[in-house]
Amino acid sequence: MTSRLTLTINNRTQQHLVADGTLLVDFLRDQMGLTGTKQGCDGGECGACTVLVDGKPRLSCVTLAHSVAGQSVETIESVAENGRLSRLQAMFHERLGTQCGFCTPGMIMAAEGLLRANPNPDQAQIKTALSGNLCRCTGYVKIIESVEAATNHG
Amino acid sequence: MSAPLEFTLLHPANLTEAVKQMQAHPNARLLAGGTDLVPNLRRGIGAPDTVIALGGIDTLNSITETASHVEIGAGVTLAGLLASNLPTRFPALQAAAEIASPSIRQAATIGGNLCLDTRCRFYNQSQWWRKANQFCLKLDGDTCHVAPKGKRCHATFSGDLAPALLVLGAEIRVENAQGGRWQPLAQLYNEDGLDHLTLAKGDLLVAVRFPTSETRRSGYLKSRVRRAGDFPLAGVAVALTRTGDKITDLRVAATGTNSAPLLFDDFADVIGQPLSDAALTQINKRIGQAIKPMRTTNQPGLYRRQMVAALSKRLISTLYEQGAN
Ligand SMILES: Cc1cc2nc3c(=O)[nH]c(=O)nc-3n(C[C@H](O)[C@H](O)[C@H](O)COP(=O)(O)OP(=O)(O)OC[C@H]3O[C@@H](n4cnc5c(N)ncnc54)[C@H](O)[C@@H]3O)c2cc1C
Ligand code: SF4
Ligand code: FES
Ligand code: FES
Secondary structure: OEEEEEEEEOOEEEEEEEEOOOEHHHHHHHHOOOOOOOOOOOOOOOOOOEEEEOOEEEEOOOOEHHHHOOOEEEOHHHOOEOOEOOHHHHHHHHOOOOOOOOOHHHHHHHHHHHHHHOOOOOHHHHHHHOOOOOOOOOOOHHHHHHHHHOOOOO | OOOOOOOEEEOOOOHHHHHHHHHHOOOOEEEOOOOOHHHHHHOOOOOOOEEEEOOOOHHHOOEEEOOOEEEEEOOOEHHHHHHOOHHHHOHHHHHHHHOOOHHHHHHOEHHHHHOOOOEOOOOOOOHHHHHHOOOEOOEEOOOOOOOOOOOOOOOEOOOOHHHHHHHOOOEEEEEEOOEEEEEEHHHHEOOOOOOOEOOOOOOEEEEEEEEOOOOOEEEEEEEOOOOOOOOOOEEEEEEEEEEOOEEEEEEEEEEOOOOOOEEEOOOOOOOOOOOOHHHHHHHHHHHHHHOOOOOOOOOOHHHHHHHHHHHHHHHHHHHHHHOOO
């Protein structure tokens, strides 16, 4: 069945007809064309699909689109400010927190969720917040350093 | 590669509506956080034509406390539980912080965790993987690859909260079209990987509660391959009371070993005694006789058996030492 879905995506409230069984990741990528959000596994294991729902990190690959009705979804596409990289993005660029880039949207959204809740996390808190996000390239050290550089004390 | 999900999604606004919809669609699956159900459906494990989403039922989402009980709604998320003061007051509940990863804990609920499907390395696989392996007894096949001569499924219950709640003396509230009942949490489970929940069609888990007066020292320890995003190879929860030099009360619960979480509370031979190596051996002997870790994970059952003994020894000793102050 297909039903009407009202939600806010990247600060714009909108309505769409969406099949009931559609995963949020497929809705964002295929129906909305927001292909920044990646899919790296078959369910919950890698974090590549992390988006913010009402400001908190969620995995869009284990979430039905209709489960976030009425809520606010933010994807990597919303992070840049006026066409310029956000501070967090700039730090990933400068501190080599990204290599192939596949895990990066998920890493940034998970880190963004952390920094909103706690602008001054210590290294242990950063590691915990990113513990569900896998990266095959960087070895993680550069990612942790990038997020640390984006904190108030960084 | 994942199976397309084709079902009708219902959004009951309250319990009465949910129970009615469950009656009208007896084969519908319930969706809470979806962090267990959705990956399974994507792997072709189950293909319901109706799914009932519980997210809109506000009464499932609260934590309440009276003089007698702390009551946690089935829809409370693990992140919500961890944000409350309960894990500090009842430390076994810190088990919630060891579940999956932070983003999953934002969605994952208590009810979904207690009703988690059993797991097996021959079952939590994609449709084509299972097909290439001729499926198995639990779904679509007729042989168990873990114990081919037997006629039962040994898939393992791997939820982390159940043992913690068991040692806190938890009860669950089950509601259906006929009404509701409180029952001991242990009665939610069957030792059968195929049919590990005692919930009947139409039964909804609504809440879990435990005594506010719970004063035992408690804790939870978990062994796993990776420190985050990983199910327990074995998990042990303990609650104990030490009076002077003696253990006056002891409960131990294990997960990741059988098709049901197991509660042990009959340690008559060590109650009233100081904790000693002999007592720990006695306790672990009792547990060792009941647990049955099979080759449902990539790690051997023997390793998981040894982990249960090591974790229970470590946790009981630590809590006993803490009790000295
Ligand atoms: C990568 C990964 C790692 C994980 N690691 C762990 C881990 O370490 N430990 C752990 O315990 N779990 C783990 N999980 C499993 C899962 O995320 C959690 O168990 C979670 O708490 C399940 O809750 P949920 O609300 O998402 O359940 P759902 O997926 O919504 O539901 C799970 C099952 O319970 C049923 N159900 C849900 N609510 C009710 C209710 N109120 N009444 C009756 N039936 C109900 C559903 O129909 C379904 O069968 C992991 C999952 C993933 C993907
Ligand atoms: S224990 Fe046997 S029947 Fe059960 S899921 Fe594993 S292989 Fe299948
Ligand atoms: S794609 Fe969502 S966790 Fe891997
Ligand atoms: S940069 Fe390649 S996976 Fe992380």
